[in-house]
Amino acid sequence: MFPSVTKATSKTLTEAMESSNSTYKLYYFNVHGRGEIFRILWAYGGAKWEELPIDWPAEKKLTPFQCVPVVYETTPDGTVLQICETEVIERYLAKKFNLLGKNEWEQLQIEQIQSSTEGTQYAYHLQVVKGDFEKRAENFRKFYDEHLTRFIEVHENHLKNNGSNGFYVGESLSLADIKATIFIDRMTFLRPKDVQEVVFSAEKTPNLWKVRENVHAHPNIAEWKNSQRHKELSVNTHKTLNF
Ligand SMILES: N[C@@H](CCC(=O)N[C@@H](CS)C(=O)NCC(=O)O)C(=O)O
Numbered sequence: 001m002f003p004s005v006t007k008a009t010s011k012t013l014t015e016a017m018e019s020s021n022s023t024y025k026l027y028y029f030n031v032h033g034r035g036e037i038f039r040i041l042w043a044y045g046g047a048k049w050e051e052l053p054i055d056w057p058a059e060k061k062l063t064p065f066q067c068v069p070v071v072y073e074t075t076p077d078g079t080v081l082q083i084c085e086t087e088v089i090e091r092y093l094a095k096k097f098n099l100l101g102k103n104e105w106e107q108l109q110i111e112q113i114q115s116s117t118e119g120t121q122y123a124y125h126l127q128v129v130k131g132d133f134e135k136r137a138e139n140f141r142k143f144y145d146e147h148l149t150r151f152i153e154v155h156e157n158h159l160k161n162n163g164s165n166g167f168y169v170g171e172s173l174s175l176a177d178i179k180a181t182i183f184i185d186r187m188t189f190l191r192p193k194d195v196q197e198v199v200f201s202a203e204k205t206p207n208l209w210k211v212r213e214n215v216h217a218h219p220n221i222a223e224w225k226n227s228q229r230h231k232e233l234s235v236n237t238h239k240t241l242n243f
Helices: 012-016 031-043 088-094 104-129 135-159 176-187 204-216 219-225 228-240
Strands: 024-029 046-053 070-074 080-084
Touching: 012 046, 012 080, 012 088, 012 176, 031 046, 031 080, 031 088, 031 176, 031 219, 046 228, 088 104, 088 176, 104 135, 104 176, 135 204, 176 204
Parallel strands: 024 046
Antiparallel strands: 024 070, 070 080
């Protein structure tokens, strides 16, 4: 069942934000999906997390927004916070793990990239992943023309403007880099079988590729991606989405 949640105030949130020893519970399906980025952020931050059992749709109405993911954070003093909505959770965790920039301007730039990537990724989800199975290759081509070309042009430019150092903002890893890397990897991982085209590579998208390399080079992230649980999630994601 769900953890009992503390009636929180702004002070509770500030204290949780400052707690580096919190533990987390993820209520989500047994796939990468929207949970993937939290798992990577927790791995990056060296945090402990576990997955709650899920009985869907029976429990749907018991969640605050009638959808998943829902994250529970337990601080060392026993406070339990409930946090919902994917991008809000991403920003919250990124802030905790110092992945949301060194100042408000950097934060704004990181959030722009987060939002742009989320929009493109969601279009892929609707058009290709959830689109007509028989027309996946055709839908991929449409997605490529309608969304991907722009994504690549715009993001390569942003990265060039930051000095082509493999980071979207400044000189260190941020939520923007992790978000884009997940999208790049997903385009390979969830590519229709009859689409051969390589979209992202060191030759075709050098700046995005560098970002991906920087994210993959982080030892905690690399360890998570090599873990047994990550493999299980990959298998189950392919099975669930018919790839
Ligand atoms: N606005 C929500 C959307 C979440 C969402 O679409 N969740 C899907 C799973 S990825 C869901 O709950 N599907 C089950 C359902 O709607 O019954 C967010 O950003 O977290």
